[in-house]
Structure formats: C-alpha cells, structure tokens
Amino acid sequence: MAMQAQVIYDFSAEPGNNELTVREGETVTVLNQNVGGGWIEAQNARGESGLVPEDYLQVSVCLCSLRITHHNNVCDGAAVTHLFCCNSLRICKVKSNPMLFVTCMGDVGPVWLYPQSPLDCVVADPKKGSKMYGLKSYIEYQVTPNTTNRPVNHRYKHFDWLYERLLEKFGSAIPIPSLPDKQVTGRFEEEFIKMRMERLQGWLCRMCRHPVVSNSDVFQLFLTYRDEKEWKTGKRRAEKDECVGPMVFSTIDPEAPELDIIEVEQKCELFSRFTKEMDDGVKDLLNVGNIHWKRCTGPLRKEYQKIGKAFQNLSSVFNTSGYTGEATLTDALTAAGKTYEEISQIVAEQPRKDLHFLMETNNEYKGLLGCFPDTIGVHKVHNRYYSTTMNHFHSNRIYDYNRVMQLYLEEQIRFYETIAEKLKQTLGQFTTL
Amino acid sequence: MAMQAQVIYDFSAEPGNNELTVREGETVTVLNQNVGGGWIEAQNARGESGLVPEDYLQVSVCLCSLRITHHNNVCDGAAVTHLFCCNSLRICKVKSNPMLFVTCMGDVGPVWLYPQSPLDCVVADPKKGSKMYGLKSYIEYQVTPNTTNRPVNHRYKHFDWLYERLLEKFGSAIPIPSLPDKQVTGRFEEEFIKMRMERLQGWLCRMCRHPVVSNSDVFQLFLTYRDEKEWKTGKRRAEKDECVGPMVFSTIDPEAPELDIIEVEQKCELFSRFTKEMDDGVKDLLNVGNIHWKRCTGPLRKEYQKIGKAFQNLSSVFNTSGYTGEATLTDALTAAGKTYEEISQIVAEQPRKDLHFLMETNNEYKGLLGCFPDTIGVHKVHNRYYSTTMNHFHSNRIYDYNRVMQLYLEEQIRFYETIAEKLKQTLGQFTTL
CATH class of the missing domain: 1.20.1270.60 (Arfaptin homology (AH) domain/BAR domain)
Known part of the structure; x- marks a missing residue:
C-alpha cells in the first residue's frame, strides 16, 4: 500500500548519511514512516531512496485523500458512488437544468443522485504569504480538485467566506458542519498549520461528497477560479445570490412522494x-x-x-x-x-x-x-x-x-x-x- | 515446556462444561494458564483434560521450583553446579568431617565446594490445622526435599524458628535473608496464603543453594525429620548448639591464603x-x-x-x-x-x-x-x-x-x-x- 507525500520544503542530503535530496513540490513515495527520530524513508520518481525529515513532507493524512493516494491519484469513483447510492438506483429523473438538484429512489429510499465520478480535492503545501509590504502575513493553502488537477490558493478566511455562503444558501436544507476553529495564537507554528490543513481538508472532502453542495456555483468557484478577476466577480455574484434559505427547496426535484x-x-x-x-x-x-x-x-x-x-x-x-x-x-x-x-x-x-x-x-x-x-x-x-x-x-x-x-x-x-x-x-x- | 501443578482441593467437574474432576494431592500438567476467568486448562495422568479453577491448583511458581518442574522433577544438578562453580574447580581439598565446610579455587577465585546434586525443595499444599480442640488454628505447609522426596509439615513459626537458628549460627559469616513478613490480619485468606507460601519457597530455595547452610544439621533436621520425637529432640539439640557466631569460622577449611x-x-x-x-x-x-x-x-x-x-x-x-x-x-x-x-x-x-x-x-x-x-x-x-x-x-x-x-x-x-x-x-x- 504505497503512500505518496508532497515535498513542502527543499532538503539537501548530508553525504554518507543515507539521506535523500528533495525539492519543494516534488512527489515522493513513502517507504517507511516508522524509522523514528523525525525521519521518513522515501523514494523519488527516479527510484532513489533515503531519509527525509518528516516535517519537510506532507503525507496525505485525510481519510478521503488517503483513499485517493492509495489508488495512485486516480480517484476511486466507482467504489464511492456504489457506496453512497447503496447498491443501485432504481428510478432516476435527470433534468438538464444545472440549478435543479435531483433525488431518486435507491435501495434505502430516496437518495441524492450522486455523480459517477465524485469530486474530491487535496489541501496541501501551506505557504506563508504577506501583503501591505510585509506588514501583514498569512498562511495560504494549495487546493487541488480532482476535476481540473489545477491548484488554486486559499487562505483560512476564504474557507470561512465559503462556509458562510454555504450556510446561508443550504443551511436550511443540508447540515453544513462548522469550519475548524478560528485561532489566532500559534497560527504560524508548523504543528498548528499542519493540524488546521488536515481539518480544512476533512471539511472540504465532506462538502465534496455532497452532490448538491459540490455542484453549486459558489463551491465550484472556490475550487476552479482561474484568476483574481474571476474570483472577485464570482464572490460578488455569490454574495448577491437570492436563492438562499428555504428557497433552495424549490430547486430540488424530489422523487419521493409527500409524506403523511x-x-x-x-x-x-x-x-x-x-x-x-x-x-x-x-x-x-x-x-x-x-x-x-x-x-x-x-x-x-x-x-x-x-x-x-x-x-x-x-x-x-x-x-x-x-x-x-x-x-x-x-x-x-x-x-x-x-x-x-x-x-x-x-x-x-x-x-x-x-x-x-x-x-x-x-x-x-x-x-x-x-x-x-x-x-x-x-x-x-x-x-x-x-x-x-x-x-x-x-x-x-x-x-x-x-x-x-x-x-x-x-x-x-x-x-x-x-x-x-x-x-x-x-x-x-x-x-x- | 510442560508445567506441573499440584491439586490442593478436590474439584468435581460440572458435566458438559469442559471441566476436569481432580482430587487433592494429584499432579496435573498445565496446558493453558491463559484461558482467563480464573480457570486453568489441565491434563491428568490418564490423559483427560479440561478446566480447573486456578485456586484449586498449586502451580510451581518459584524460580527454583520452575527449574525443577521443567525437568520432570529431576533436579538439573549438573547445570546448577556448573553455574555456581563458574566453569571448573581448579584445586579442591575435600575432607570427610561433615562439620568442616570446604572452599576451593574456581575460575573466579575461592568458591564454596558445591555438591554435585544441589539440594532443592518444594513448598506446597497449605492446609488449615487446629489444636486445643479447635480453639487455635494455623496453616501448615508441606515441604518436600528432592533428597528424600518425603514431605514434612511445617507452620510459619517453624520457618521462623529455623531462621533464628541459622541467623545465630551463620549470621556472622553468611548473609541470612529475613523470612517473608509476619502478618496476622488476613492470614487465612487464600490470596495471602498463596503469596506467603511462594515467598517461603523462595527463601528455602535460597538457603538450599548455600552448601554450608544446606548441609548443616539444623537445616537437614527441618527438611527430613521422621516423626514428632525426632523433631523435638533435634530442636533441643540445635538450640543448645555452641558452635555459633564467629566460632563457625573454625569449621571452615579455607583454600584461599590470608590476605593483606x-x-x-x-x-x-x-x-x-x-x-x-x-x-x-x-x-x-x-x-x-x-x-x-x-x-x-x-x-x-x-x-x-x-x-x-x-x-x-x-x-x-x-x-x-x-x-x-x-x-x-x-x-x-x-x-x-x-x-x-x-x-x-x-x-x-x-x-x-x-x-x-x-x-x-x-x-x-x-x-x-x-x-x-x-x-x-x-x-x-x-x-x-x-x-x-x-x-x-x-x-x-x-x-x-x-x-x-x-x-x-x-x-x-x-x-x-x-x-x-x-x-x-x-x-x-x-x-x-
């Protein structure tokens, strides 16, 4: 069961110490996570192997991303769809209107119509950024969805903005879990950054798994915007969205009959x-x-x-x-x-x-x-x-x-x-x- | 590595419960000590096996007796002698006077002359006895030396008497460890009796291993007396022994030269x-x-x-x-x-x-x-x-x-x-x- 890791800082091997030189952004295969002393044994794409400090690697730890990395970065869509739909769909209405979310009858009763290839994404590579000539600094995470395989950058406050939008729009119909806690002290400490990244990954994965949320414009904007302009325009549009709260029910086409x-x-x-x-x-x-x-x-x-x-x-x-x-x-x-x-x-x-x-x-x-x-x-x-x-x-x-x-x-x-x-x-x- | 156990109380098997009927005094082979719930899986001499409550068995637990039981009750004399003498004896004076304890030169310097078959004994089968028409009750242990294979009975106070004699006679020359603590409360509780028996066994084993102590008249009396009369006569003689304290050195024939x-x-x-x-x-x-x-x-x-x-x-x-x-x-x-x-x-x-x-x-x-x-x-x-x-x-x-x-x-x-x-x-x- 090979596990992949992304190199987050450059590391130069000390000659004769059985270490491996790696470059930021490189992907390596984890050979042994249990060598101890803060080291991981890894192998690069050229087949060379050696020790790398564990802090220099971002091993995929989220349960969702584990699933992905275990399958050589090919998302195991079939298995997940199979799971979520519980065996097979019986009757499904599919309409072409993208704003219309569809439910259909599965073995267990009405379920969402899940996509054949579920959306997933990896949050990785936290980097310190700064603005106002270095007066303000922040951590930026790289978010890569499996649909485009193109990374976009987001700060915690962008996640927070997304959460507020999703809550406003879907909160009446779909449980939207809170983001990992906001925290000011220690927010540049490696340990804290790693933990927050893991939790943001977990949160985003859960949102990806929901077909209604993951198909929404605001969520897609967050994952796939191509430049600052598209992001800003999209943000403004999302903030003006009027189809929020209980109104969202009107966009869902139910298969299930009205209940007693x-x-x-x-x-x-x-x-x-x-x-x-x-x-x-x-x-x-x-x-x-x-x-x-x-x-x-x-x-x-x-x-x-x-x-x-x-x-x-x-x-x-x-x-x-x-x-x-x-x-x-x-x-x-x-x-x-x-x-x-x-x-x-x-x-x-x-x-x-x-x-x-x-x-x-x-x-x-x-x-x-x-x-x-x-x-x-x-x-x-x-x-x-x-x-x-x-x-x-x-x-x-x-x-x-x-x-x-x-x-x-x-x-x-x-x-x-x-x-x-x-x-x-x-x-x-x-x-x- | 078969382990033996002595049955200390009668136990009748409940039919259909995979239990084994055993009789007090019987010796069984322990098949599995880890079945849990207070049970031991054992096999009797007829090859029948089943569960017996662990409190009904006296598994040999002392380190010394472990050694014995592991070798089918044949004391592994050669190994022990080999150990104590450290490889080989170089020069040995052996005299026939039984009161004369001999030292000789081993690889490590002067050592006691150890017997070819070391003495060992098993303390087992604690029984409640009483005297004065049941007014006073006590626990009696069965002590069986490997020399006679004939059990003798002793109460804690007899061990204490032996300890006092050994201390008086040899205490100046040989470290005589104290007996396990005297304790009045809970002295009839099974747990306590088992623990005391184990410690008496440990103490007696250590004394057996010392060639001077184990060969002494008083120690031999304790292990091999044949009837009440012999025990009482021997006790009186031991209490009158005048070769005690520093005088005991005169009975030792040293090989080693006087030191600077x-x-x-x-x-x-x-x-x-x-x-x-x-x-x-x-x-x-x-x-x-x-x-x-x-x-x-x-x-x-x-x-x-x-x-x-x-x-x-x-x-x-x-x-x-x-x-x-x-x-x-x-x-x-x-x-x-x-x-x-x-x-x-x-x-x-x-x-x-x-x-x-x-x-x-x-x-x-x-x-x-x-x-x-x-x-x-x-x-x-x-x-x-x-x-x-x-x-x-x-x-x-x-x-x-x-x-x-x-x-x-x-x-x-x-x-x-x-x-x-x-x-x-x-x-x-x-x-x-």
Whole structure:
C-alpha cells in the first residue's frame, strides 16, 4: 500500500548519511514512516531512496485523500458512488437544468443522485504569504480538485467566506458542519498549520461528497477560479445570490412522494433522538480518547522510561562488581533498559498514529451533529427531502466509521507487534544458563 | 515446556462444561494458564483434560521450583553446579568431617565446594490445622526435599524458628535473608496464603543453594525429620548448639591464603559500595514496578474498559438508525468494543504474570542486601572467607537476574502478541467498502 507525500520544503542530503535530496513540490513515495527520530524513508520518481525529515513532507493524512493516494491519484469513483447510492438506483429523473438538484429512489429510499465520478480535492503545501509590504502575513493553502488537477490558493478566511455562503444558501436544507476553529495564537507554528490543513481538508472532502453542495456555483468557484478577476466577480455574484434559505427547496426535484404529517413527525422524532444519542456517544469516545492520549504521552511514557532507566541503572551497578563473567548479564540488561526506553517513545508517539484519526473523525461528527436540530425543524415543513438528508448522512457515517475503525485497528496491531518484536530481539540477548 | 501443578482441593467437574474432576494431592500438567476467568486448562495422568479453577491448583511458581518442574522433577544438578562453580574447580581439598565446610579455587577465585546434586525443595499444599480442640488454628505447609522426596509439615513459626537458628549460627559469616513478613490480619485468606507460601519457597530455595547452610544439621533436621520425637529432640539439640557466631569460622577449611589487611579493606569497601548501590537500584525498580502495577490494575484497566464501552455504546446507537445495511458496521463495532474490554482484563491481569516475579526477586534481594553490612564487618577479621561469600552472592545474583529477566520478557512478548492477535481477529470483522 504505497503512500505518496508532497515535498513542502527543499532538503539537501548530508553525504554518507543515507539521506535523500528533495525539492519543494516534488512527489515522493513513502517507504517507511516508522524509522523514528523525525525521519521518513522515501523514494523519488527516479527510484532513489533515503531519509527525509518528516516535517519537510506532507503525507496525505485525510481519510478521503488517503483513499485517493492509495489508488495512485486516480480517484476511486466507482467504489464511492456504489457506496453512497447503496447498491443501485432504481428510478432516476435527470433534468438538464444545472440549478435543479435531483433525488431518486435507491435501495434505502430516496437518495441524492450522486455523480459517477465524485469530486474530491487535496489541501496541501501551506505557504506563508504577506501583503501591505510585509506588514501583514498569512498562511495560504494549495487546493487541488480532482476535476481540473489545477491548484488554486486559499487562505483560512476564504474557507470561512465559503462556509458562510454555504450556510446561508443550504443551511436550511443540508447540515453544513462548522469550519475548524478560528485561532489566532500559534497560527504560524508548523504543528498548528499542519493540524488546521488536515481539518480544512476533512471539511472540504465532506462538502465534496455532497452532490448538491459540490455542484453549486459558489463551491465550484472556490475550487476552479482561474484568476483574481474571476474570483472577485464570482464572490460578488455569490454574495448577491437570492436563492438562499428555504428557497433552495424549490430547486430540488424530489422523487419521493409527500409524506403523511404524523409519519414525518415520528421520523423526525426518531432521527432527532438518534443524533442526540450519537452526539452523546461521540462525546463519550472523545472524552476517553483524550484521557488515553494524555496518559500515553504523559505518565505511561514516563513510566516506561523509568522502567528502562531502572534496568540500565542496575546493569551499571552490576558492571562494578568486578566479578568474572558479568558481561553476559549486564549487556543484556542494558539492552532491555534501552528497549523499554524505546517502548516509552513508541507509546508516546502512538496516539498520533491511530487515536488521532479516530478523534478527528469523531470531532467532525460532533460538529456535524450540532447542525442537525435546525435542519430537522425545516425538514418537518419540506418533508419530502427528509429521507434524502438522513440517507446521505447514514451512508457517509457508515463509510467513515468503517474506515476509521479499520485504520485505528491496523495501527494498533502494528503497535503491539512492533513492541513484541523489539522485546523478542532483547530476549535473544539473555543467555540460557 | 510442560508445567506441573499440584491439586490442593478436590474439584468435581460440572458435566458438559469442559471441566476436569481432580482430587487433592494429584499432579496435573498445565496446558493453558491463559484461558482467563480464573480457570486453568489441565491434563491428568490418564490423559483427560479440561478446566480447573486456578485456586484449586498449586502451580510451581518459584524460580527454583520452575527449574525443577521443567525437568520432570529431576533436579538439573549438573547445570546448577556448573553455574555456581563458574566453569571448573581448579584445586579442591575435600575432607570427610561433615562439620568442616570446604572452599576451593574456581575460575573466579575461592568458591564454596558445591555438591554435585544441589539440594532443592518444594513448598506446597497449605492446609488449615487446629489444636486445643479447635480453639487455635494455623496453616501448615508441606515441604518436600528432592533428597528424600518425603514431605514434612511445617507452620510459619517453624520457618521462623529455623531462621533464628541459622541467623545465630551463620549470621556472622553468611548473609541470612529475613523470612517473608509476619502478618496476622488476613492470614487465612487464600490470596495471602498463596503469596506467603511462594515467598517461603523462595527463601528455602535460597538457603538450599548455600552448601554450608544446606548441609548443616539444623537445616537437614527441618527438611527430613521422621516423626514428632525426632523433631523435638533435634530442636533441643540445635538450640543448645555452641558452635555459633564467629566460632563457625573454625569449621571452615579455607583454600584461599590470608590476605593483606589493606587489600581486604579495599575489597570490603568496594563490595560495601556495590551492595549499597545495588540496594538503591533494586528499590528504584521496585518503586517503578509498584507504580506500574497499580496503573495496570487501576486507571489503565478502567480506561480500556471505557474505550470498549464507548465503541459498544456507539454501536448500540447506530443500531437504532433504522438504516438498511447498518449491521456490518455495528456487529464489527460491538466486537471491537468487546475486544477492548478483554484487553482491559488482560492488562489488569498481566502484572501477576510477569511483574510479579520481577518484584519478588527484587524483594528477596532487597532483604538479602540488608544483611550485608554486618557480614562485611566480620569478614574484615576472618578475611579468608571474604571472597567465597562475595563469589557465592555474585554467581547467584547473575543466575537469578538472568532467569527472572527472561521470564519477564517472555511473558511481556506473550502479552503484546495476544493483544495483537485479538485485534487482528476484530479487524477481520470490518468490511472493506
């Protein structure tokens, strides 16, 4: 399963150190992410391989982009369409008016008509920009949609502008999750930029997956504008758009019949309870995840370090005995001590490798679930779209949780196996007397 | 590596429950100690196998007895002699007087003359006894030496009597570690009895390994008395023994020459520093071991349980969605939740399986190191025995730590592998969409 990474800064290899020279913008294949010490083993397009500092690479981490990079940058459209439509579409009305969003009947009831090749995009390559002769500086991200493969640049405030437009236009009909938090302190720190980029990527991916949102003019403008002029004109037009709020329902052509009022009330009640309970469940998981994360990077890390130190101390004392034949024990005991120090590092770094994605997905859902009460209210009136919204949510949820749980378990297995392997090597150093 | 266990209480199998009926005193082979829930899978002499409650079995846990049981109850004398004598004896004087303890020159300098077949014994089968028409009750242990293979019964107070005799007689020349703590509360609780028995076994094993102690009349009396009369007569004789304290040096026939006073001072100084530093190292390890133990059985156990519960809760919520095709995710998510609950149990039970032996050995050494300051003082005078004592200590120490570290690492590897295996099975339940 080859993983791609984009080089975000130039790096010149130190000769004889098994390092690899890379240039900004270059794409490399990740050979080993677990070499440790802040290094990644990578291979360039010419087949040369070596170590590159991990901070110099942007490994695709978003769940969506993972899917893309795993398929050699060819978006696995068929699989996704298959998933979202739940097996097959039964009856579909397709109209040519681009403003008309279509629903149709799938196996699970009314669903959106999903495109054959779903839209997706990669947010990468954060760069510091400045204006007003350097008085104001900001971070600009490169956003590349899979339709044009042409990158456009956007700052956080552009994402924020897009969010406001989508909320205004679709917020009554479709849950639009909030952007990752605005934050001023530390916003130029690498760690923070990386995290924000990942979350913007996650947010944008989710928007891409919604056929109504992703087909809208304002969203397409954001992804595909060709120059400053087109962007500014498009912005003005979007801000003047009058087809917003409940009016957006008039642009949707429903396949589903009008429902009985009591039935709608019941369904809304059920879904409302579902989102409330899922919200509790998600918060519960986030809560224990946070505690576990802190334990791994804090007390547990220190504890394994102390165990390692205790073995090494004992070994040092034993070394002073002056007794013949001491070395077989002390060497092995020192090795055991070092192994537990390594385990301490592995334990501390593990949450970033597995818990991180689980937490990110649940954080996203926490935000998404927060949008539902409003939307449910509106759907009681425009009840024909109710099932479409629910089905979109459920199919995405099943896909997301399936994927993130697999990722989590895969990394957990690797974690336990890595430690077992290290301990085996250490055990081999002890002599059977 | 078959492990034997002695049945300490009768147990009748529940039909159809895969249990095994066993009778007190029977010896069974342990097939699987890790079935969990307080059960052990065992096989009897007739080849029948099944589950037996672990509290009904006395699995040989002492490091010494492990060595014995691993070799089908034939004590691996050659290996041990080889170890203690460090390769080969160079020159040995052997005299026929049984009261005369002999030292000789080994590769490492003067060592005790170790017997070809070292003495060892098993402490097992604790039974509640009573006297004064049931007014007073006590626990009696069965002690079986490998020389006679005939069990004798002893209460804790008999061990204490033996300790006092050994201390009085040999305490000036040989470090005699204290007995496991006297304790009144909870002394009839199974857990406590098991722990005390294990520690008495450890103490007795260590005494057996010392050729001077193990050959002494009082020690032999303790292990081999044939009836109450012989025990009482022997006790009286031992209590009247006048060859005690520094006088015991007159019964040792040294091979080593008298040393230069300054050299002795230096060696004593060195060893004194060694024992002090080892004492610090041992306490350090015990300290972090205790903290780690508590974390595993306390917060970590609870945390994995909470993670498990959080997955299962989410799965329950998902189950109420009413969405078609929900089951593939919810079943797998429930399985993941249960796996983390199992991991919680495994984590909590792990310290008993590995840390326990590491802690016991270090506790023993803490006691042993506490005896040294006195002994070192005496050795400054009777300096010819100095090296013999040190060499005995060092060879035992290397053997003990080598063994206990291997045991610890083996169990740790099994721990990490077990969890990885469980997670793999769980991962297999998720669908690749």
